[in-house]
Amino acid sequence: MKKERVLTGITTSGTPHLGNYIGAIKPSVVASKNSELDSFFFLADYHALIKNQDPALVRQSTKEIAATWLALGLDTDNSTFYRQSDVPEITELSWILTCLTAKGLMNRAHAYKAAVQANTAEGDDPDKAVTMGLYSYPILMAADILLFNGKQIPVGKDQIQHVEMARDIAQRFNHHYKELFVLPEAVISGDGSVLSGLDGRKMSKSYNNTIPLFLTEKKLQKHINKIKTNLLEPGEPKNPDDSTVFQLWQAFASSEQNQYMREQFAAGIAWGQAKKELFALINEELAPARARYEALMADGQFIEQQLQKGAEKARTQASLLLKQVRLAVGIGAIV
Numbered sequence: 001m002k003k004e005r006v007l008t009g010i011t012t013s014g015t016p017h018l019g020n021y022i023g024a025i026k027p028s029v030v031a032s033k034n035s036e037l038d039s040f041f042f043l044a045d046y047h048a049l050i051k052n053q054d055p056a057l058v059r060q061s062t063k064e065i066a067a068t069w070l071a072l073g074l075d076t077d078n079s080t081f082y083r084q085s086d087v088p089e090i091t092e093l094s095w096i097l098t099c100l101t102a103k104g105l106m107n108r109a110h111a112y113k114a115a116v117q118a119n120t121a122e123g124d125d126p127d128k129a130v131t132m133g134l135y136s137y138p139i140l141m142a143a144d145i146l147l148f149n150g151k152q153i154p155v156g157k158d159q160i161q162h163v164e165m166a167r168d169i170a171q172r173f174n175h176h177y178k179e180l181f182v183l184p185e186a187v188i189s190g191d192g193s194v195l196s197g198l199d200g201r202k203m204s205k206s207y208n209n210t211i212p213l214f215l216t217e218k219k220l221q222k223h224i225n226k227i228k229t230n231l232l233e234p235g236e237p238k239n240p241d242d243s244t245v246f247q248l249w250q251a252f253a254s255s256e257q258n259q260y261m262r263e264q265f266a267a268g269i270a271w272g273q274a275k276k277e278l279f280a281l282i283n284e285e286l287a288p289a290r291a292r293y294e295a296l297m298a299d300g301q302f303i304e305q306q307l308q309k310g311a312e313k314a315r316t317q318a319s320l321l322l323k324q325v326r327l328a329v330g331i332g333a334i335v
């Protein structure tokens with residue numbers, strides 16, 4: 001039986017935080033070890049250039065995200081783990097797809113529309129600071145997916161539209177040229193819930209409210225202490241369901257541990273104590289990977305070697321399909 005192909009990427013424009021870990025990285029590590037799946041995981045470094053034009057930051061983030069995946073035990077033999085820019089076939093396909101993607105489709109992309117809306121609200125030129133990279137972002141993402149015949153695409157809710165656009169683009173190609181592409185489907189990664197950050201809003205780099213994944217113990221404790229809580233005193237019953245502390249607990253806890261903390265909340269656990277226990281729970285899960293992460297970051301050789309191995313596997317696949325695509329659209333040798 002043919003294995004299901006799962007494919008997903010992470011944009012290398014920041015330091016991974018607990019929200020990324022719970023929502024995307026942890027489920028991908030589990031999938032990488034599943035022998036019934038044929039998984040592709042990659043560092044979307046060309047996507048990073050859209051948001052980030054600081055070369056040192058892009059390089060650092062690429063290393064951090066690769067080290068994170070490896071430290072958490074991503075199985076790079078059972079899956080294909082690579083850096084987008086090591087597979088030039090992706091950007092080549094991206095141009096071919098650009099030529100058959102309707103501008104109107106891109107006009108509807110959320111990320112672009114949000115930028116235009118923000119500019120308009122400010123009374124600025126609607127296209128202020130909108131690059132062609134931001135505008136065509138979904139086409140590069142379509143190339144990422146279609147080149148490997150990705151079928152299940154685990155993403156956060158904000159990326160569903162992009163996967164649907166990839167599907168539209170694939171259909172257009174298949175209809176106009178030749179049935180070469182599998183139609184991808186978005187699957188919501190993890191349990192679909194979004195983790196809250198220090199201030200209670202969605203944990204996100206743009207809100208500056210994240211808890212980075214691999215902090216030292218001391219800094220992790222410090223961050224957890226900064227989580228916003230209400231003013232209820234020790235002894236006063238607390239509602240777990242509107243508490244960021246409890247939500248984080250739930251993301252790391254077993255069902256017994258969940259039940260235990262619900263009872264503690266009902267019994268009026270002090271916020272300081274709840275945070276102390278939360279720190280211990282998270283730290284227990286992350287400590288072994290943290291040590292591996294630090295070793296990987298100190299010597300990038302192993303990371304690079306893994307990425308080269310992945311690039312080779314990915315390119316072997318990619319070049320086969322790209323060859324057919326080039327042929328189908330009329331590009332290539334005359335004789």
Ligand code: TRP
Pocket residue numbers: 007008009010011044047140141144145153154155159
């Ligand atoms: N755009 C995705 C994000 O920012 C990352 C990404 C790039 C991706 N290419 C992809 C995800 C292909 C899934 C499939 O989260």
